[in-house]
Amino acid sequence: GQIAQLQSAHPRLEQEFDATGPWQKQCQQLRSFIEEHGRLPSIKEQTELSRWLISLQRRHKKLTALELSSLRSVHPLVGERVEKWLDAHHPWRSRMKAVVAFVSSFGRLPKSTASKSSEEKSLHCWLHNQLTARKHSK
Numbered sequence: 382g383q384i385a386q387l388q389s390a391h392p393r394l395e396q397e398f399d400a401t402g403p404w405q406k407q408c409q410q411l412r413s414f415i416e417e418h419g420r421l422p423s424i425k426e427q428t429e430l431s432r433w434l435i436s437l438q439r440r441h442k443k444l445t446a447l448e449l450s451s452l453r454s455v456h457p458l459v460g461e462r463v464e465k466w467l468d469a470h471h472p473w474r475s476r477m478k479a480v481v482a483f484v485s486s487f488g489r490l491p492k493s494t495a496s497k498s499s500e501e502k503s504l505h506c507w508l509h510n511q512l513t514a515r516k517h518s519k
Contacts, residue, residue: 387447404448407433408455415456434462441466476507 411430414422422431437444437452441463444452449467453460465471483491483504491504 404451408451411459412455415458421458421462438462438466476504480504480508 407430411422411434414430422428422434424431424435441449449463452463468474479500480491483501491501491508493502493505493509
């Protein structure tokens with residue numbers, strides 16, 4: 382496949398994409414972690430793997446197509462995470478889904494005066510900001 386072509390193209394590439402190379406070792410450790418725990422390593426754990434994922438997220442725009450493909454193939458959970466990194470609109474869509482879920486559950490828009498729910502207040506503020514931005518863009 383593509384990795385085999387890269388490996389045969391240059392000794393440095395062979396070393397980088399060797400199954401025992403640093404990138405592949407990290408990918409294998411990540412796969413093993415997910416298989417054992419059923420989840421990605423969390424930031425709170427402060428493990429080598431969690432720090433590696435954070436560093437990848439910070440520099441995701443600089444990762445090559447092959448590196449991104451390699452990450453996606455580690456496990457579906459990693460693939461989903463990579464897609465979130467690449468989707469500039471993910472935070473907006475995530476908040477929109479939360480507003481839709483709230484309206485579906487409660488049959489009303491979130492209120493700013495919600496006494497117990499800081500999440501409801503947060504959703505109200507986000508929705509208000511979207512409406513304000515729409516008014517100013519006309």
